[in-house]
Amino acid sequence: MTTQPTTVIAVDFGTTNSYFCKCPSRQLSPVGVDFGGGRDGIPTAILYRQSRPALIGNWALHEYGEATAEEKQSYQLVAQFKPDLAVSEQARTHAVDFLRAIVTQARNQHIALAPAESQVIFGVPSEADEAYKQTLQQVALQAGYGDVRVVDEPKGALLYHLWHKDFSPSEAREGVLVIDFGGGTCDFAFMRDLEVRHSWGDMALGGRLFDDLFYQWFAEQNPDCLAEIERASDFYYVYAYLCREAKEFFSLTMARDRQESVNKSIGRYGSLRKMTWGGFVERARQYRPSGAMLKHLEDLGVSAAGLGVSDGERDLLDWFKRSLEEGLQSQTGRDSGIGRVILAGGSSQWPFVADIVTECLGVDPGKLMRSDRPYAAISEGLAILPALQETFGTLRANLRRDVPRFCEEQIKPMLRQVTDTYAAEIAADVTYELFDQRIRPQLEAFRVEGGSVSDLKQRTSAEVEAFETQLRAIVEKRSQHLRTGLPERVRALFAQWLMSFGLSVPEDALSGECDVLVRDGLLDEHLPDLYGGIVEAVGWFVIAGVASFGAAIGGGAGTALILSGPLGWLVGGVLTGVIALLGVRYGKDRAKALAETWVAPTWLTKRVLSEAKIAKSRDQFQQDIRGRLQKQCMALHAEFQSRIAQVAEQQIEALSEITQL
Ligand SMILES: Nc1ncnc2c1ncn2[C@@H]1O[C@H](COP(=O)(O)OP(=O)(O)OP(=O)(O)O)[C@@H](O)[C@H]1O
C-alpha cells in the first residue's frame, strides 16, 4: 500500500510572478514560501549567465540591473515565458530551467521545498486547454516535480476565501465571479457549484502595460535619462522593476487616498514626481505602448499584434471594463446570479478595478472580496485543497451528528426564553392597560353601586372593544422586538455553532432584519393571533365574573360550573341560578326574563366582588394571556428549528461537494 505524501506544494506559475505555498495534507496551515524578497512569490524570470549557474527571480533581475553594458553581453534575461508554454519549445525550456532552479535555490537557502517528496498541485488558468495542461505536467515532470495534479486557478481563489470564512460552504456553491488580474493577463471565471462554468479573459491585458505607462510617465519627466538607460541596456530593469515598483506604490497610495500626490525615485536614474490620480487616468485613457517595451516583448517572442495595442491608442480602463462585460454578455448573461466577486491577482489592487466591477455588475461593494495578499490567494487556496477535503469530510459527519443536540440544547432553550419574555411583556402591558385602567373601574363601580349582569357585561365588553387600537399598538411594539431580536439571537447562536466547526454562517439564511426568516413572513405567519386570543381571554374573564356573581346568588353551584363546564353553558348555568332565586318571588317564566337585567343590590355585589377576588381575577387574567401566547409560540419554535436544520443540511451538502473536488 502506498501512503500519500504529507506535504502539499501548490504552485501558481504566473507570467510575472510565481507563488509557492506549502501545506500539510491533513492540516490547514499553509505557508507561502518567501524566497527572501520580503513577500510571497518570486518573479518568473531567469538570467542565463555564460559560465555560471543561472539566476532566478529578484536575483536575476537585480544582477541584470546592476550589470555593466559589457557584462550584459554575456547575459540572457528571460521572463514572461509562461503564456507560450504550449506553443514554444523555447518557452518550455525556460520554464523547466526556472522550476528546477527554484528547488536548487530553496535548498541553498535552507528552505524546505522538496517537490519530489511532496504532493504537487499546479494551478492552470481556467481557459487552459488540454494541450496546455499536458505540457505543463510534462514541464513539471522534467523539472523534477514528479507527477503533478493540475487544478483550475479560480478554484484556488474560491477555496482561499472559503477557508478564510468570507462565505459559507453553501454560498461557495452559488454564483461566484473570480477575477484574476495579474501581470500579464486578466482572467475571468464564473463559477457555480464549485466548477468553472464559463471563463473568458484577455491574454494581453495585464499589469505590465501599466508598468510601461509609468515608464513613459517617467520618460516624459526625465527625457535625458533615456539615452543613459539605453546605453546601459537597462530598459528591462527600469521598466519591469523600478517602474513597476513606482506603479505599485502609486496604486497603494491611491487606494488609500486619491487626493494624494506621489513622488517616487526610479533607482539612480531620477524620479517620478507629482503623480496624481487625474494624471494617471488621463494616461491610462490614451495608452500607447512604448517602442522600447514593444521591442523588449518582441525579443521575448511576443508580438505587438498579440498585445492588442499595435493599432494605436487604447483606453486601458475601458479595456478592462469591456473584457469583463463581453464575457458576461456572451454567455452567462448579466443576471446569471453572480452573488459574489473575488478579486485575485496583483493588479486587482488598482482602485479602478473595484469601481468598474461594482458598476458593471451592480453588486454591492460588500460582496466584493479581495484578500490582503490577492496575488498569493490562489497558491494558498490550492495548497489547502487536500487538507480542506480531509477536514471537511470529518466535519460533515460531525455537523450532521451535532444538529439535533444543537437544536435541543441551545436553540430550544433560547427560543423559549425569548418568546416567554415576549409573552410575559405583552401580558403585563395588557393587564395594566386593559384590566387596571379600564375594567377594574367598572368592577369597582359595580361593587359599590350595584347593578345588573347585563349592564356589567355590556360595559366591560365596551371597554374591551375600545381597547382594540391600543392593543394592536402594544402587540406591534412588542413583536417588533421579537422580529429583530429573535433572528439576531438565532443567528448569533448558529454562527457560534458553525464557527466551532470552523465554518462561517451563510449571510442570507439567518441575517439581520431582512433575512429569509423574516422576509418570507415566518414571524407573521406564526405570531399568535393576539387579538383573538386576548379577546377570548377577556371574554372568559367577563363570563367568569358573571358566573361568580351568579354563584353568590345561587349559593355556590356556579363556582363548580366555572371549573367544569364550557363557557356558554356556564353562562347558562349562572343565569339558571339567578332564575332560581328570582323564581321564588316572580315565578319561573318571569324570573327567566328578568335574570340578565335584574339589578342586584350592593350588599350582594360587595360580597361577590371583594378586593381580593378582583385581585385574584387580575392575576388569572394576566396568566391566561401569557399562557395562551406561550402556547401559540410553539409553532414558531418548531419552524425555527426546522429552518436551522435545513441551513445546516445545506452546509453539509456543500461540504460533500468540496470533498469531491
Ligand atoms: N498594489 C498594486 N496595484 C496595482 N498593481 C499591483 C499592485 N501590486 C502588484 N501589482 C501588479 O500585479 C502584477 C502581479 O500580479 P500577479 O503576481 O498576480 O501576476 P501573475 O500571476 O504573475 O501574472 P499572470 O496571472 O498574468 O500570469 C504585477 O504587474 C504587479 O505590478
Ligand SMILES: [Mg+2]
Ligand atoms: Mg496569476
